Amino acid sequence: MLKPDFAKLNGLLTTVVVDANTKAVLMVAWMNAESYRRTIESGETWFWSRSRNELWHKGATSGNTQRVIEMTLDCDCDTLLVSVIPNGQACHTGSYSCFFNLVNSK
Numbered sequence: 503m504l505k506p507d508f509a510k511l512n513g514l515l516t517t518v519v520v521d522a523n524t525k526a527v528l529m530v531a532w533m534n535a536e537s538y539r540r541t542i543e544s545g546e547t548w549f550w551s552r553s554r555n556e557l558w559h560k561g562a563t564s565g566n567t568q569r570v571i572e573m574t575l576d577c578d579c580d581t582l583l584v585s586v587i588p589n590g591q592a593c594h595t596g597s598y599s600c601f602f603n604l605v606n607s608k
Contacts (some may be wrong), residue, residue, distance in 0.1 A: 507579040508535050514550060515582050519592065522571040522585040528592035529600040533582060545570050547584060566590030 506515050508524035514532045521528055531549040533541065537557050540548040545569040547560040561567030575582055591601040 504575050504579055505584060506533075506535075506538060506575060508538075508579075510580045514552075515580060517549065518583060519547065519568065519584045519586055522587055526599055527601055528568075528586070528598070529589060538582075541570060541573070541584075547586060561589065564590065564594075566592065568592070574604045 507513060515534070516537065517531050517533045519528045519531065520526060521554070529542050531547075532552060533548070534550040534557075537550050538547040540559070544559075547570060549558055549560060550556075551558050559567075564593040567589045568584075569589070570584060570586055573582060574585075588598075591598050593602075
């Protein structure tokens with residue numbers, strides 16, 4: 503079984519979170535070794551906040567938790583794709599997904 507390579511980005515792993523049912527991208531966040539371990543142990547997402555310099559359990563204050571269904575590493579083991587069943591919105595703005603700001607459309 504492959505393990506994440508936390509050495510590449512100063513101990514952080516880019517983490518893309520998608521809805522397991524709709525496949526919509528919900529958010530992108532960072533995991534370190536401790537948040538990765540807690541995610542695996544708890545079955546819910548944990549991340550590393552670069553701005554607050556601390557661990558955070560997604561939904562701890564809002565109730566908008568994310569139950570992990572599957573985690574997949576990319577070929578370089580430095581990016582993680584996490585499929586979840588969301589319990590509420592993923593975005594701190596109250597939106598279902600953090601990706602709602604259209605930049606370009608054809």
